[in-house]
Amino acid sequence: MQIAHILRHPLKSHGREALTSVALRSGEAMPWDRVWAVAHEASKADGSSWAHCANFSRGSKAPGLLAISSKLDEANEQLHLTHPNRPNLSFHPDTEADKLIEWVQPLVPQDRALPARIVRLDGRGFTDSDFPSVTLCNLASHRAVEQQLGHALSIHRWRGNLWFDSDEPWIEFDWMGRDIRIGGATIRLRERTDRCLATTANPETGERDADILGTLKHWDHQDFSVRAEVVEGGPITIGDTVKVL
Incomplete structure (x- = not known):
């Protein structure tokens, strides 16, 4: 499993930016994310x-x-x-x-x-969690949602930070409470990310065009991605291996 995308959102809910690398800091959100x-x-x-x-x-x-x-x-x-x-x-x-x-x-x-x-709010950022968090997203889970919905979706609907590719959807939910080593950083998964109506809007047009919340109910939840705390800071680059400790 490897990191495929790194994204930050400097102004909460107002834009996303793709990165090739990031240096995480212990106890903080992703640098400049939702600052x-x-x-x-x-x-x-x-x-x-x-x-x-x-x-x-x-x-x-x-x-x-x-x-x-x-x-x-x-x-x-x-x-x-x-x-x-x-x-x-x-x-x-x-x-x-x-x-x-x-x-x-x-x-x-x-x-x-x-x-x-x-x-x-420097360092802490205005993340949706009540602790400084970084979100970890699984491309396999995204593909499962696409398949259930019947058409392609942009990953930007989820407004996540670190995207990894795997062959197993929803495996990230099984890692709750575990430490994950990515590049030079270690993150600890703390909670699943509950989703809202923001996911129904198309990131290309800003128009609501997909029943994402209804689709997620196929798996008896309305969650996508997991929120994690940074327990050991360090650099992460696209292509870095994701290892469950």
Whole structure:
């Protein structure tokens, strides 16, 4: 089993970026993953601590966000976003939040709490778990969902971090509580990732077009991927072997 894809999402629910390698740090989320999030008008999040996803603009409520792609210039902390229905946008999330708020308005429902500001949480990140997590996804499980649904799906529906290829779907659920060695890092699997309506949106168009939650019920659950904590930091590169310890 080997790592096939590495993905990060610098601004939670607003884009994904493919990497060839990453250096994980013990006790932290993936570097730059969900370090920023868009708090809406009713949010109590201020960036001083982790906050539940209900405080933020997200794909389950605004499917159009799923079609955003991103690229982060780490040196300057400039984020570049693209969307099929919006002009390209480059901005600094800490100092130019107003640019993002204006840009994203056509992509969010106007009858819900609207995007208001961007908050930042270094190291910990605004992951969906109440601990700093990295998500591990199995391409075999993804293919099983495709087969059950009857057509191809983008892996970006799952918004995961580390993707490995195997011959056995759902094997990752059997590893719960185990340590996994990948490249120079070790992660410990802590919980399955329960899924929401964000998975029903097509990452190319931002339109809801697939009953992912209903499809997952074929296996008597609505989970995909597992959340893990980094217990030993180190580099991970595409092609690295995944070894269960």
